[in-house]
Amino acid sequence: MIEIKNLGKSFGKLEVLKNVSHTIKQGEVVVIIGPSGSGKSTLLRCLNMLEQPTSGQIIFEGDCLTDPAIDIDVHRQKIGMVFQQFNLFPHKSVIDNITLAPLKLKRLPKMVAMEKGEALLKSVGLMDKRDAYPNQLSGGQKQRIAIARALAMEPDVMLFDEPTSALDPEMVGEVLDIMKNLAKNGMTMVIVTHEMGFAREVADRVLFMDEGQIVEIGTPEELFGNPKEVRTQSFLSKVL
């Protein structure tokens, strides 16, 4: 579904991604771990072209997203993204946050968009916050709404950029539960996270990145239980 081919990204002289290649198939849950500055967030942000890669290609459902002539907006509708800082729209109510894109981009009738939005709100357990504004919500609630907002476009793949890193510890669980549910229902997911327990539980595959490269790839059992590379071993010994 997503093919990363020889991807490179530099910020000025700093080379953040070096010749990264990987393929993600439909229904897979891929978790990217690694020390900060290893390029994992940059890689994720290249997948929907929030960062412009310096070299290489991203092929998404057969279309080359790195082709400058492509209409990236159309493809982004199929790629949901959840951010560390939630990035809810503070001037819109919860339900408007969720229905804005479907109304404007898919041109759904208002009734249909509202019904779908409310169904999503129920699925993240926040129906009672329907008319609240983002500044009235806790961090965990904000992130659950952000997930609902991304799902409202009915994407084929969901990208998560450290979705629990800005949360108070007691709110991490409620967000991870929703992500687990998504994974169970067959959503294709690419997740950058520091939650190793979560990675172990839901990932089909774990990528360990360091210094702009994928150092090691494996199932959670392989990577956490028996890491082969020295760098993986030293990283895991610090975080586990």
Next chain:
Amino acid sequence: MNFSFLPKYYQFFISGTGYTLFISALTVVFGLMGGLVLALMKTSKNKVLKSFAVAYIEFIRGTPLLIQLYIVYYGISDLPMLAAGVIAMSINSAAYIAEIIRAGIGAVDKGQMEAARSLGMPVFLTYKEIIIPQAMKNILPALGNEFIVLIKESAIVSVIGIHDLMYNTDTVRGNTFIAFEPLVIAALIYFVLTFTLSKLLGKVERRMRVSD
């Protein structure tokens, strides 16, 4: 103080105020449109658009309004003076408004743009639905200030013969040989205009704050 001229000449002040308000209102409209376009040009990735906006803003802010007014009035032949006044004022105020809008847009969190774009929203729709509404809260106080400056600065169009409040005040002074008192009247009228506007804008600002 001698205000004996008022019964005979009060209509000069009324019609002058009318012109001043008319010119200011048109300048607000055109200045806002021009300022918005310039601000978007200055923040765009296109180098040609960006350099044009930067050059325009720097040049207009770096030269006197009086000269800009003369250049427009004498530079374009057969231009009615009222049009020249409005055009020159709009050209001038667009540069200032552009900077106000740009700063307001710049103050909106970068994540807002990323969130909207990652949902698949095109740039224009993102500005319209997400960025501008949030930027308005930063922009409105400074913009109100600019409108107040604009009413006061509009007095300068009197030099090309537009019968605004300033021009008519001078007419009254010339006709009556009373040098001082008509200026007091004019100053009072300008003050009432700007004070009313600033109170109105304060009300709008408070209402916007309630809604978030």
